[in-house]
Amino acid sequence: MKTFSAFRDGVSTVFKSEWPTLVLWSFLLSPLFFRILVSYRYSKIDLLVFYTIAISLLWLLAIRFVSSNQFKVHLLLLPFYLVASIDLFLVLNFGSRLTAAYLFIGLTNYKEAGDFLATYWQSITAVLAAFFICYGLGLAGLYKRRLYRNKALLLLACSGLLLGYGAYFYKTVKMNSFGRGAVLDLVAKDQSTPVGYLSQMGLTATLYLESKKHIKQRLESEVQLTSVSDQSDxxxxxxxxxxxxxxxxxxxxxxxxxxxxxxxxxxxxxxxxxxxxxxxxxxxxxxxxxxxxxxxxxxxxxxxxxxxxxxxxxxxxxxxxxxxxxxxxxxxxxxxxxxxxxxxxxxxxxxxxxxxxxxxxxxxxxxxxxxxxxxxxxxxxxxxxxxxxxxxxxxxxxxxxxxxxxxxxxxxxxxxxxxxxxxxxxxxxxxxxxxxxxxxxxxxxxxxxxxxxxxxxxxxxxxxxxxxxxxxxxxxxxxxxxxxxxxxxxxxxxxxxxxxxxxxxxxxxxxxxxxxxxxxxxxxxxxxxxxxxxxxxxxxxxxxxxxxxxxxxx
The missing domain is CATH 3.40.720.10 (Alkaline Phosphatase, subunit A)
Known part of the structure; x- marks a missing residue:
């Protein structure tokens, strides 16, 4: 009984100290877990899903223990929170994460943004409201709060990241041989939060630069229709x-x-x-x-x-x-x-x-x-x-x-x-x-x-x-x-x-x-x-x- 009481007190102490961090984590992780909930009938909970969850948690742990001034850290992470908002919007409306697919489309079809905003403004507003609440509440809780650092846990988290990425890279090298293709496959499969967004952006930039010439020609090309018959029903x-x-x-x-x-x-x-x-x-x-x-x-x-x-x-x-x-x-x-x-x-x-x-x-x-x-x-x-x-x-x-x-x-x-x-x-x-x-x-x-x-x-x-x-x-x-x-x-x-x-x-x-x-x-x-x-x-x-x-x- 004393052991359970001590455990309960320990959990309560950690929660009182870390609740702002947990609120921020919950928002960053929400696209990943909502994606599982939304599409559980249509996807296999396989090693890749567990890999993504594990890498995400390791990144968040590394971020937590990199500095005792977590208010400043999460303030610097604002761009990642904004991208996570887009990610959450896509999951709730389309059942898909923010990957190179959507980034590439956005990069080459930015002129359609106006029509998109007009169609989905209500959903966008709801997601932004969730962002402001979670991010605002988390930052307010971290303001002037000094949290303990633990170099051992930081080292453990970084070692876990190296091991995780290394293991997947080894797997993809076995399938694709060592080279550029293996690296790009590793990047493509990295949908972790928040750093995985950088992987998807990097893949998008690579694909865009490789085909920039063809993209320009394709966008500029016009379809020359001679006629469209009304005989086809x-x-x-x-x-x-x-x-x-x-x-x-x-x-x-x-x-x-x-x-x-x-x-x-x-x-x-x-x-x-x-x-x-x-x-x-x-x-x-x-x-x-x-x-x-x-x-x-x-x-x-x-x-x-x-x-x-x-x-x-x-x-x-x-x-x-x-x-x-x-x-x-x-x-x-x-x-x-x-x-x-x-x-x-x-x-x-x-x-x-x-x-x-x-x-x-x-x-x-x-x-x-x-x-x-x-x-x-x-x-x-x-x-x-x-x-x-x-x-x-x-x-x-x-x-x-x-x-x-x-x-x-x-x-x-x-x-x-x-x-x-x-x-x-x-x-x-x-x-x-x-x-x-x-x-x-x-x-x-x-x-x-x-x-x-x-x-x-x-x-x-x-x-x-x-x-x-x-x-x-x-x-x-x-x-x-x-x-x-x-x-x-x-x-x-x-x-x-x-x-x-x-x-x-x-x-x-x-x-x-x-x-x-x-x-x-x-x-x-x-x-x-x-x-x-x-x-x-x-x-x-x-x-x-x-x-x-x-x-x-x-």
């Missing part, structure tokens, strides 16, 4: 960009495991059995599949408006929803996202986190057409982190590392099938005249043969082949239905992901320079692709899938 276009998803593991394409049961139940699906990407890397493949420019002209792809900007210029309300993180591996994708009128990121979440916002968009009334671009995590490595536990349908056939990996990959495909099925069901329920396009950025190697290859970037029959299909609602006009029926004839033809932009412009009645009927899947002029693509070694004009299969069979 499609009022909603949904373009879903998958990740690392190859057709080999989809039952929709004949895989022996039932990984895509939801899509199999839907009518109106036109699948492509032989579609190839223009690059086995996300940073190149995604800009290419959203551009009218050929893959051999990368500068044109990087400097001209994408399909997102084209639909915006054509009068569509444009949206970019993403569960992908903005980091150095994304290249110019943030610039493409910035072309949309409305953007929202759900970093470190399952792809299912996109559904509520997707539903909200579909529920909007009005005559304006919609173009919704969705960039998902799909089957990105580590596969086991891409789906909730209830989607772990497939188990390893044996105890081997390969069988475990394949089972996890299949579960990720199973989850993507559920997501795409849900997107289609919501479109059906909305009664919109709609088309949904799904295409993966690239495929994936799963140690399929004696080469033992894993991942992508090799440029072979496993990472160049991608899953892709088009779904159309049953209420579109008879002429449009007839037009889409042409896709059935393309099912077994060799098609490049580069054909999709040309096909969609044709389907939605948009005419403009750069359109190529030879790449339009709905045109009689269509020519089967030779699968030109970019590798780290340069431009590759073609890839012979059949020849590769013959080589492997020997």
């Amino acid at each position: 499609i009022d909603t276009l949904v373009f879903v960009i998958g990740e690392s998803s190859r057709p080999h593991n989809w039952s929709l394409y004949g895989y022996h495991k039932e990984t895509t049961p939801n899509l199999a139940r839907h009518t109106g699906i036109f699948k492509f059995n032989s579609m190839c990407t223009t690059a086995p890397y996300t940073s190149v493949a995604v800009p290419s599949l959203l551009s009218l420019e050929p893959i051999e002209d990368w500068d044109a792809i990087a400097s001209k408006k994408s399909l997102v900007g084209i639909y915006r210029a054509a009068g569509y309300a444009t949206y970019w929803l993403s569960s992908q993180e903005v980091d150095s591996f994304g290249g110019i994708i943030p610039q493409i996202a910035a072309e949309a009128q409305h953007r929202q990121y759900f970093e470190r979440s399952y792809d299912g986190a996109l559904i509520p916002e997707y539903e909200r968009i579909l529920e909007q009334k009005g005559a304006q057409k919609q173009a919704i671009f969705v960039h998902i995590k799909g089957s990105h490595f580590e596969y086991s982190r891409r789906y909730p536990g209830e989607f772990a349908k497939f188990t390893p056939a044996s105890g081997s590392a390969k069988d475990k990996m394949v089972a996890e990959y299949d579960n990720a495909v199973f989850y993507t099938d559920w997501l795409l099925g849900t997107f289609i069901e919501r479109l059906k329920a909305s009664n919109r005249k709609a088309v949904l396009v799904y295409v993966s950025d690239h495929g994936e190697n799963l140690m399929d043969d004696s080469r033992g290859l894993l991942g992508h970037g090799m440029g072979n029959e496993y990472d160049l082949a991608v899953s892709s299909f088009v779904w159309a609602s049953s209420n579109i006009s008879a002429p449009q239905t007839h037009k889409l029926s042409t896709l059935k004839a393309r099912e077994d033809q060799r098609i490049s992901t580069a054909s999709l932009p040309h096909t969609l412009l044709s389907l939605t009645g948009i005419a403009m320079p750069g359109y190529d009927s030879a790449q339009d899947l709905l045109s009689n002029d269509f020519v089967s692709s030779q699968c030109p693509h970019l590798l780290g070694t340069g431009y590759v004009p073609s890839f012979d899938f059949d020849a590769s299969k013959l080589v492997l069979a020997k």
Whole structure:
């Protein structure tokens, strides 16, 4: 009993001394914990979450014991509190932390700030009120208060920070090899508070400076529309960009495991059995599949408006929803996202986190057409982190590392099938005249043969082949239905992901320079692709899938 009484008295003494610090800490930590509460259904509480919490607490402890004059310290930290206010606003309104995604958009779309403030002024006011109360109360409590310093605890906190960052850096070096990429990955994953804001700003500045030339050209480029036909009655276009998803593991394409049961139940699906990407890397493949420019002209792809900007210029309300993180591996994708009128990121979440916002968009009334671009995590490595536990349908056939990996990959495909099925069901329920396009950025190697290859970037029959299909609602006009029926004839033809932009412009009645009927899947002029693509070694004009299969069979 005496021990408990002594403990209680000790806690009471610490609280009386430290309550102003705790009030300030609570505000700085609020974005992190609200993010967990807001999205607990859509994200896995994994090591990365615990890492972020631990690093945040270590930073706060280091700040606490660096000086006995905490009033002065927290006065100097005012910029971090203001950034934390923005972070809290994003979490409460968009379910996302302040990362390089939003900083990059703000840096390249500052002209839209007026419209943003007009829309969210009430929420901004509420967050600022919380900031003034917490910050004011904390500073008032610290004023003229001298707190004890503890050099041992300061040293312990700093040692913990070195150990924490060092351990993560070691992990990322193992995955990406030592170099610039490993450093940027460490910076991208640092969402601690308050110092993690500097990491996100540094990453944003790096990405901006690297692509400053293309950003300037893209902002200055104008979409030259020849005409927009009123004959197309499609009022909603949904373009879903998958990740690392190859057709080999989809039952929709004949895989022996039932990984895509939801899509199999839907009518109106036109699948492509032989579609190839223009690059086995996300940073190149995604800009290419959203551009009218050929893959051999990368500068044109990087400097001209994408399909997102084209639909915006054509009068569509444009949206970019993403569960992908903005980091150095994304290249110019943030610039493409910035072309949309409305953007929202759900970093470190399952792809299912996109559904509520997707539903909200579909529920909007009005005559304006919609173009919704969705960039998902799909089957990105580590596969086991891409789906909730209830989607772990497939188990390893044996105890081997390969069988475990394949089972996890299949579960990720199973989850993507559920997501795409849900997107289609919501479109059906909305009664919109709609088309949904799904295409993966690239495929994936799963140690399929004696080469033992894993991942992508090799440029072979496993990472160049991608899953892709088009779904159309049953209420579109008879002429449009007839037009889409042409896709059935393309099912077994060799098609490049580069054909999709040309096909969609044709389907939605948009005419403009750069359109190529030879790449339009709905045109009689269509020519089967030779699968030109970019590798780290340069431009590759073609890839012979059949020849590769013959080589492997020997």
